Amino acid sequence: MTKLFTPLTIRSVQFKNRIFVSPMCQYSSEDGFMNDWHLVHLGSRAIGGAAAVFTEATAVSPEGRITSWDAGIWKDEHVPNLKKITSFISANDAVPGIQLAHAGRKASTLQPWKGGEQVPPDHEHGWQIVAPSPVPHKEGTMIPHEVSLTEIDTIINDFKLAATRALNAGFKIIELHGAHGYLLHQFLSPLSNRRSDEYGGSFENRIRFILNIVKATRSVWPADLPLFFRIPATDYTEGGWNENDSAKLSKILKQYDVDLIDCSSGGLVQGVKIKTYPGYQVAFAEKIRREAGILTGAVGLITETNQAEEILSLEQADVIFLARQLLRQPYFALQAAAELNEDVQWPVQYERAK
Numbered sequence: 001m002t003k004l005f006t007p008l009t010i011r012s013v014q015f016k017n018r019i020f021v022s023p024m025c026q027y028s029s030e031d032g033f034m035n036d037w038h039l040v041h042l043g044s045r046a047i048g049g050a051a052a053v054f055t056e057a058t059a060v061s062p063e064g065r066i067t068s069w070d071a072g073i074w075k076d077e078h079v080p081n082l083k084k085i086t087s088f089i090s091a092n093d094a095v096p097g098i099q100l101a102h103a104g105r106k107a108s109t110l111q112p113w114k115g116g117e118q119v120p121p122d123h124e125h126g127w128q129i130v131a132p133s134p135v136p137h138k139e140g141t142m143i144p145h146e147v148s149l150t151e152i153d154t155i156i157n158d159f160k161l162a163a164t165r166a167l168n169a170g171f172k173i174i175e176l177h178g179a180h181g182y183l184l185h186q187f188l189s190p191l192s193n194r195r196s197d198e199y200g201g202s203f204e205n206r207i208r209f210i211l212n213i214v215k216a217t218r219s220v221w222p223a224d225l226p227l228f229f230r231i232p233a234t235d236y237t238e239g240g241w242n243e244n245d246s247a248k249l250s251k252i253l254k255q256y257d258v259d260l261i262d263c264s265s266g267g268l269v270q271g272v273k274i275k276t277y278p279g280y281q282v283a284f285a286e287k288i289r290r291e292a293g294i295l296t297g298a299v300g301l302i303t304e305t306n307q308a309e310e311i312l313s314l315e316q317a318d319v320i321f322l323a324r325q326l327l328r329q330p331y332f333a334l335q336a337a338a339e340l341n342e343d344v345q346w347p348v349q350y351e352r353a354k
């Protein structure tokens with residue numbers, strides 16, 4: 001059997017293959033509600049044969065959204081629409097996962113297709129952004145409000161409440177979004193975290209916010225369900241967060257009952273040059289897997305079946321997250337199975353095309 005189609009079990013959850021749908025913001029919600037767009041978008045990837053289908057970054061509070069069109073899970077009213085989506089994904093033999101997120105200082109912007117500019121709080125679709133320290137994301141963007149210890153506790157509790165709602169909505173995996181320069185990453189990196197209290201300074205202090213969120217999430221997320229963490233492997237900048245920090249944190253996250261590290265990078269420092277090429281982040285997944293002894297996911301410019309198979313065969317990662325290739329080709333997994341001569345179940349409605 002090929003590596004890509006070898007099933008995997010994490011806690012009580014079984015994955016039929018190693019192809020996971022990476023979280024992808026759709027900026028198509030109103031007041032945080034997912035809708036028919038999300039049902040069809042995520043549902044087609046489930047029909048397309050991926051083993052796990054993750055929602056986009058889903059905000060734990062209104063201020064945690066990147067744009068006011070982001071999906072959210074900050075109130076119980078969000079749950080029924082989410083349930084409709086998880087039921088469809090599960091009924092089509094894929095595992096529904098949700099990525100929980102807070103954008104911090106990168107919040108309050110327009111959608112990318114409207115230019116992605118930050119919107120001031122006194123304008124429609126704008127609000128006061130928050131961060132560990134009053135350091136703007138880039139020149140010309142707003143200075144964030146430095147969160148107080150009480151506000152930190154509130155955000156941690158927002159993640160906990162979101163996790164409870166995610167469970168009620170039928171999700172089987174939570175991924176905490178710790179990457180791409182958003183709030184969790186802002187606490188990790190010394191470039192954005194200049195605090196002098198117990199949440200800033202040393203490595204141990206800068207990871208405290210993340211560990212408290214993981215603890216709070218795990219306290220309500222059942223022991224038989226997986227918890228993933230998307231890590232910002234490196235800031236690609238001298239004096240920033242780096243690969244060794246990521247490996248060290250991953251080892252600790254394992255002790256906190258995190259099951260898999262989804263290895264992304266960048267997003268904190270504006271304008272930094274990142275050399276991208278096929279599989280450019282795979283080395284991070286390999287390093288973390290080896291040094292922290294934890295399952296990892298590889299992501300980033302993985303577009304070919306053989307490329308994905310090779311990453312798994314070389315034991316560089318345990319699963320493959322695909323984003324853009326699945327926008328081009330929602331049925332990638334079915335096609336990959338055919339290329340690798342694996343006989344996988346197609347939706348019965350589609351069998352005549354097999």
Ligand SMILES: Cc1cc2nc3c(=O)[nH]c(=O)nc-3n(C[C@H](O)[C@H](O)[C@H](O)COP(=O)(O)O)c2cc1C
Nearest residue numbers: 022023024025056057299300301302322323324325
């Ligand atoms: C349209 C789009 C939206 C994205 N939104 C998110 C998101 O909500 N959360 C996240 O962690 N990454 C997000 N990403 C990043 C992807 O999950 C992925 O890490 C990245 O695109 C690299 O993988 P790829 O080369 O397979 O596209 C997004 C990417 C795209 C293309």
